[in-house]
Amino acid sequence: MNQSETEIPIEDDSSHEEDSDSGQRISASNPIEDDSSNEEDSNSSQRITESEVIDEIAALNRGESLPDKLASLKLNLYGDEAKDEQLEAVAALVHDRHTFVLAGTGFGKTRIAEMYHNLFQPYQKSIVLVLNPLDSLGDNQVEEKKKVGVNNRHIKAVNLTSNVLDAKMARKIISGEFEFVYLSPEALLNNEIFRDVYFNPKFQSRLSLIVVDEAHMVYVWGLVANGQSKGLTSHLKHGERGVFRPGYGELAARLMATNGTLLLMMSTTCRPIAINSILESFKLTRQMVTFVEAELTRPEIRMLRINMQKSLASSEDLADLFSTQEQTPDNEIIPTLIYSTTRNLTGQVLDVVNDAREANQEDDPFSTFARRYHSITGDMDKSDVTGDFTKGFFPVVSSTMALGLGQNWKRVRCVIHMGRGDPASICQMLGRCRRDGKKGLAIMFVEPHRKNGKNSVSDFTNVELQNDDDRxxxxxxxxxxxxxxxxxxxxxxxxxxxxxxxxxxxCKPESSKWVINNFKRANINNFDLFISDSPQDIAELFPIRQEKQVADNQINWVEESGKKPLHEILEAFAQALVWYFCDFFDSEMKGAAAYPPDAYFSIIHARKISRNIKHLTLDNIEQLIGNEMLTGQFKMLFDHITLFQSTDSYQYISHRQEELDAELDSKAARLRKEKEDKDNQRAEATRAIQEAAAQKKIDTAARVKANAEKKRTAKEAKFIESEKKKAKRESDMAFLHQLQAQAEID
Structure with missing residues (x-):
């Protein structure tokens, strides 16, 4: 696109509607009045009621029954009672306070921005700008805005992805056609079209609120910007979280370049150091921000951490969690989200779980068991996956974190995350579980060892000071x-x-181990009892799945391509077999064959027989070379094989082969023994290092304790000595006063 196409006209197409002061920022406590009476809401009865509430709120003095008015408004719009923290956050925004909301997943943080936005009159065309770490999250939010509240109100929203934002869209945004505008950091900082929109006076005058969803990402981007992320791997574990650029550290400066627009920051996983860094980035102090703290803990979710037995790349640990289709139908499988760190692994997960189910539906886009979702899934496929899962058409989604943020699915009862990763992001994904407040299960499969990482509790020498990799x-x-x-x-x-x-x-390792070992037996009917502390009467799977076993009579044939000559004795026998078959072929076909003899039995077949002559019988020769081409062929071949086995040449080569096999077995046993010895030595060395480290920690702790005791004793002795001196000084002073008094009397 050339430069001329990026010029955005700031005039609004609707000339009959102008703000009284285009540079004035609209707010819920100071609405801009519109003198024009020719504009009416299509749903006048509802809007009149809301208008009355809004007028009352605008006329309220600071703190005068504002929460009650907001609660009434939310009840009318959403049909449920507002949470105290939601009311507190909206009230803070009404009073022109920047607000930081800390609440657990499923709290309803997105409702806060909607409630505040609903305080504005329609003619004001208020705009809420929402910064998202993922484009897919914006798509989800736009979809949810199509049906809001009990009346399914349609809030006009747009997600400004690269293929949406153009000059025409920019004019629509400036004119106030969209109430909620979602965008990524890349669009906010580096898109020339949106830059012109953002600094347009008319857009700034309509901008009522800036929302930073998942505010902890501002902290992560700040680490990248100032170089503190060097050496950290936690923020690279999630491939779908987007590319981190140092320029993202400038987000705060861009977001605050407005006409005093309020800032609403929301997060589930911001720890104190992250909050301080975010406020510093926005050039805010704690006195300038109202903090709303709701419950962050989700006690209804049972969390299990399981060390992987197989590799992360294979994802084969999941196979032990799913029963076969015959044992548990698809419609009884627990609704589950399985998160992987890369798009490729989502496909591997589908392969593994479908093999466990014996379903072979991994490539079926309409599977009734499991489907796939990631950032580059087609838009229509994304809609099908999310819609069909919500409707209960299938129970399992294999996805990346592109599906994690912003989803409000009450159907999800179990969430599984594969591999280590950033704790903040993992908690967000696990928080998709049980949004209805009932019991849920979160399973974290983690690699037991991370190179250069801390892989046991003893590796953590300072539990109070930790970086993101430590966490x-x-x-x-x-x-x-x-x-x-x-x-x-x-x-x-x-x-x-x-x-x-x-x-x-x-807290309960034995019970948790039982849950994992018996997870195949869980279904939607017994799940609540299954994850309880004392599960009872959980039925066994039926029919019992038989493990595949190798038959005792199965032969391990020696692999032979037949393309190269064999040992001279075996090669001579193979050539002889070809001649024997040619004679047999001529006697049977008598010149009437359409193809030569080697089309039916060639040197390749003969060499395979020679290499496996020790295992051959008349009954199993078909397994080695295929079906009999001429009646009597196998009997003729086996007669010559039996005759060859009785010769001295065969006895020699058979004996020689046994010697070679014994030599190979001896060498293999020696190598195994050497490997076991090395493993034992390595384990012993590791154990010695760990014991030395543990002893060093004990010695250090004892030394610290002894020093502390020594300091305490010295301090007590010093205090006692000081008290003695003080007592002596007081005694001397009393005696001196007594002498002075006696002298005065005399």
């Missing part, structure tokens, strides 16, 4: 130390809050 490795070991004051504080808080007893794989 990635620690996920599942939590708590690293039961003496950690943060752990004690959180444990006490959960007890005080009345949370149920934790059933994670750390």
């Amino acid at each position: 990635m490795d620690a996920l599942g070991y939590i708590p690293l130390s039961f003496d950690d004051p943060n752990y004690k504080r959180e444990a006490k808080r959960e007890v005080d809050a009345g949370f149920s007893e934790c059933s994670c794989s750390n």
Whole structure:
């Protein structure tokens, strides 16, 4: 696109409607009045009611029953009671306060922006700008905006992907045609068309709110921008999270370049250091921001951390979780999301689970068992997958994190994540589980060893100071130390809050192991009982699946292509077999054959027989060379084989082969023994290193404790000495005063 095409006219096509002051920012507490009376809402009765509420809210003094008014408005629009934290966040925005919402997955954070936006009159054409880390998340949100609330109100929204944003779309955005505008960091910073839109005075005057969804990503982008991410691998584990560019560190400056537009930041996984970094990036202090903190813990989700037995690339650990189609029909399989770190692995997951189900549906786009979803899945396929899963047409989705953020599926009962990764992102994905508040199961399959990582609790020397890779490795070991004051504080808080007893794989390892080993027996009818602390009466699978066993009479044929000559004795016998067959062929066909003899039996067949002569019988020769071409062929060949086996030449070569086999077996046994010895030595060395490290930690702790005790003793002695001196000084002063008093009397 050339430069002239990127010029965006700022005039609004609707000339009869102008803002009283194009540079004035609209707000819920200071709406811009419209003198024109020729514009009416198509749903006037509903909007009149809302208008009355909005007028009352606009006229309220600060704090005057505002939450009650907002609660009434939400009840009318959504048909359910508002949460206190939602009301608190909207009230803060009404009072022109930047707001940071910390709430768990499934809390309803997206409703906050919708509730605030709904306070504006339609003629104001308020615009909410939402920054998303993923384009797919914007697509999901746009789809949800088509039916909002009990009346299925359509909120006009657009996701500004690269193939959507052009000059025509820019004019629509500036004129206020869309109420919610979703975009990625790439579009915000590097798209020339949106840059002209963003700094357009009319757009800025309509901009009522900027929403930073998944605000923890601002912290991650900041690490990339200032170089602190060098050496970290956690943020590279999720291939669908987008390319990290140093320029993304400039997001805050661009977002704050507005006419005082309010900022709504939302996150589930922001820890204190991330919050401080985000505020610093936005040039905000804590006094300038209202923090709304809801419950972050999801006690209804049981979390299990399982060490993989197979490789991550194979994903074969999943095979043990699924029964066959005959044992459990597709419509009884637990609704499950399986997350992989790359697009290729989503296909591998489909192969593994379909093999376990004996279904062969991995390539079926209309499978009734499992389908695939990732960032480059076609738009129509994405719609089919999400729509059909919601309707219950199939129970399992194999996806990347492109499906993770923003989905509000109450049907999901189990979430599985394959491999280590960024804890913040993993928690987001696991949070898709049980949005209806009922019991759910989250399973993390992790590699037992990460190169240069911390692979056991003893590897964590400082549990209080951790980088993102440490947190990635620690996920599942939590708590690293039961003496950690943060752990004690959180444990006490959960007890005080009345949370149920934790059933994670750390707190209840035996019960968790039983759940994984018997997961095949779970279905939608017994799932709640299955993941409980004391499962009972879980029926066995029927029919019992028989393991495939190798038959005792199965022969391990020596592989032979037949293209190269064999040992001279065996080669001579093979050539003889070809001549014997030629004589047999001529006597049987008597010159009436359409093809020569080697079309039916060639040197290749003869060499295969020679290499496997020890295993051949009249009954199994067909397994080696195929069907009999002429009646009596196999009997003729076997007669010559029997005759050859009685010769001295065969006895010699057979004896020689036995010697070679014994030599190979001896060599293999020696190599196995050497490998076992090396493995044992390596294990012993590793054990010694670990014991030395553990002893060093014990010695260090003892030394620290001794030093602390020494300092305490010295401090006590110093205090006692000080008290003695003080007492002596007071005694001397008292005696001096006594002498002075006596002198005055005298």
